Amino acid sequence: MSLLEVRGLSKRFGGVQAVADLSFTVDEGDVVALIGPNGAGKTTAFACVAGFLAPDAGEVRFRGRALRGLAPHAVNALGIARTFQIMRPFPRLSVVRNVMIATLGRHPDPREAEARARAVLDEVGLAARAAVPAGALTLAERKRLELARALGTEPALLLLDEVMSGLTETETERIVGLVGAINRRGIAILLIEHVMRAVMSLARRIVVLDHGERIAEGTPAEVAGDPRVIEAYLGEEHAGAAAP
Amino acid sequence: MTWLALGGLAVLAVLPAVLGPYALSVFINILFYAYLGQAWNIVGGYAGQLSVGHAAFVGIGGYTAAVLAAETGLTPWVGMLAGGALAAVLGGVIGYLGFRFGLRGFYFVLLTVAFAEVCRIVASNWERVGGAVGLYITFTGDPRQMQFQDDRAWYYIALALTALATAIVWGMERRRFGIYLTAIREDETACEALGVPTFRHKLGAMVLSSFLTGLAGTFYAYRYSSLQPGAVFGIPLSVEIVIRPIVGGAGTLLGPIVGSFILTPLAELSRAWFGQGGWHGAHLIVYGVLLVAVVLFLPQGAVPVLGRLVRRAAP
Numbered sequence: 204m205s206l207l208e209v210r211g212l213s214k215r216f217g218g219v220q221a222v223a224d225l226s227f228t229v230d231e232g233d234v235v236a237l238i239g240p241n242g243a244g245k246t247t248a249f250a251c252v253a254g255f256l257a258p259d260a261g262e263v264r265f266r267g268r269a270l271r272g273l274a275p276h277a278v279n280a281l282g283i284a285r286t287f288q289i290m291r292p293f294p295r296l297s298v299v300r301n302v303m304i305a306t307l308g309r310h311p312d313p314r315e316a317e318a319r320a321r322a323v324l325d326e327v328g329l330a331a332r333a334a335v336p337a338g339a340l341t342l343a344e345r346k347r348l349e350l351a352r353a354l355g356t357e358p359a360l361l362l363l364d365e366v367m368s369g370l371t372e373t374e375t376e377r378i379v380g381l382v383g384a385i386n387r388r389g390i391a392i393l394l395i396e397h398v399m400r401a402v403m404s405l406a407r408r409i410v411v412l413d414h415g416e417r418i419a420e421g422t423p424a425e426v427a428g429d430p431r432v433i434e435a436y437l438g439e440e441h442a443g444a445a446a447p
Numbered sequence: 448m449t450w451l452a453l454g455g456l457a458v459l460a461v462l463p464a465v466l467g468p469y470a471l472s473v474f475i476n477i478l479f480y481a482y483l484g485q486a487w488n489i490v491g492g493y494a495g496q497l498s499v500g501h502a503a504f505v506g507i508g509g510y511t512a513a514v515l516a517a518e519t520g521l522t523p524w525v526g527m528l529a530g531g532a533l534a535a536v537l538g539g540v541i542g543y544l545g546f547r548f549g550l551r552g553f554y555f556v557l558l559t560v561a562f563a564e565v566c567r568i569v570a571s572n573w574e575r576v577g578g579a580v581g582l583y584i585t586f587t588g589d590p591r592q593m594q595f596q597d598d599r600a601w602y603y604i605a606l607a608l609t610a611l612a613t614a615i616v617w618g619m620e621r622r623r624f625g626i627y628l629t630a631i632r633e634d635e636t637a638c639e640a641l642g643v644p645t646f647r648h649k650l651g652a653m654v655l656s657s658f659l660t661g662l663a664g665t666f667y668a669y670r671y672s673s674l675q676p677g678a679v680f681g682i683p684l685s686v687e688i689v690i691r692p693i694v695g696g697a698g699t700l701l702g703p704i705v706g707s708f709i710l711t712p713l714a715e716l717s718r719a720w721f722g723q724g725g726w727h728g729a730h731l732i733v734y735g736v737l738l739v740a741v742v743l744f745l746p747q748g749a750v751p752v753l754g755r756l757v758r759r760a761a762p
Binding site: 284287291292293294295307353355 | 629
């Protein structure tokens with residue numbers, strides 16, 4: 204049985220079919236990348252999986268359990284944690300408090316939650332910034348905080364929405380290393396990413412979306428050679444927004 | 448910090464010995480509004496859900512205790528709890544409607560104002576509870592009926608209520624419930640993503656806050672031996688409740704207390720001052736000016752600024 208099973212997922216916003224009949228699976232301990240041009244429906248698919256949007260059709264199962272109708276916090280409690288593309292730190296709370304909000308779910312005692320939060324901050328390399336208000340962090344640090352908070356909920360599946368966009372090359376490499384290490388701890392990862400080098404080195408399987416539909420799926424090598432994928436991306440290159 | 452709190456409490460405990468009758472009444476008001484502000488602070492300050500209808504809970508609490516005493520002879524000491532419970536039920540209804548349907552910001556403000564106004568209109572037209580004239584409580588001076596020959600009793604009740612509410616908030620800050628509230632105030636969507644059941648926590652904050660506010664209604668009714676719908680359910684009282692924690696620092700432990708120590712004497716002075724010249728209500732202008740100044744120069748309220756000054760003075 205797959206850890207996550209998405210079947211026939213559809214979501215429409217007015218006249219725009221954001222996601223159309225999308226199916227894919229993520230296995231225990233897997234790393235799957237969801238790629239595609241801007242507006243392909245990746246973030247919408249994420250929101251449907253994490254309970255932030257109700258799909259018009261189709262279903263999402265996690266460990267065999269249908270997620271329909273569950274509030275986001277309930278989906279999180281089952282073991283799915285998401286990050287936001289546009290990061291949402293609690294700006295006036297300290298960095299360690301930010302992560303505590305995540306760890307308190309499984310560790311109701313604040314002292315224990317704080318110890319857990321500090322351990323997670325250690326893991327993502329933010330321990331030195333624990334006491335700083337989150338609003339004062341740099342972009343790269345905020346990306347790490349977003350990751351730390353998701354990890355703090357102790358998920359079995361981590362949904363990463365562009366945690367590398369806007370970072371320098373060294374910063375990206377460090378995040379790639381970090382995500383790889385998280386995965387080796389047994390946490391399955393579903394990532395949306397435009398940074399192709401990161402996708403190619405992390406993902407075991409890639410699902411390619413265009414206009415809400417799955418146009419290809421396979422290993423990184425298979426997908427990179429697929430003519431439909433090249434076409435979808437060439438269109439984007441014309442628009443001058445190609446991924447490096 | 449603990450010593451400072453105990454020291455402050457000790458000073459307040461012996462203060463009535465040196466206060467004249469007028470100063471005593473001002474201090475009773477300071478503590479009474481500090482208590483109301485602290486009760487509001489739970490949902491308005493910590494959880495960031497701006498209720499401007501908290502007068503509804505004062506009114507419900509006061510009317511419940513007074514009507515129960517008149518009709519069944521129940522002592523207001525118990526009626527106070529019944530009033531708090533009924534206020535909590537109303538708070539639960541308002542919270543459920545507001546939070547279930549995702550009313551935020553101005554919309555939640557309007558919902559709370561609307562409920563308080565409906566309560567005022569119902570009480571004004573319900574003859575069984577005195578209608579527009581309101582209820583008058585016969586003064587007997589019997590402490591079992593929450594009536595006292597000596598005003599210092601009110602001072603100590605107000606002090607006990609303020610200490611109780613502050614202790615509750617202090618404990619809340621150190622528990623998951625309170626920590627969650629501070630995050631809900633900042634970003635509810637992010638909270639949900641991190642596994643925080645936001646609806647349940649906002650509702651809990653509203654119920655606790657309205658219960659404590661309801662207790663104050665009985666205090667009000669028996670201290671003044673009367674209840675008028677316009678006074679206890681009206682928007683002016685709701686504003687009085689909200690403004691002190693905002694000026695002192697919403698979502699801080701001492702904000703409502705500091706705010707009340709700043710604003711209550713100011714209100715009394717300007718009321719006495721302008722009242723002599725027939726300028727009734729002019730203290731509201733003072734409030735308005737002060738609120739504008741706070742929003743412009745101290746958007747976090749007075750407490751964070753005082754905290755910085757104290758730390759600078761004693762490194």
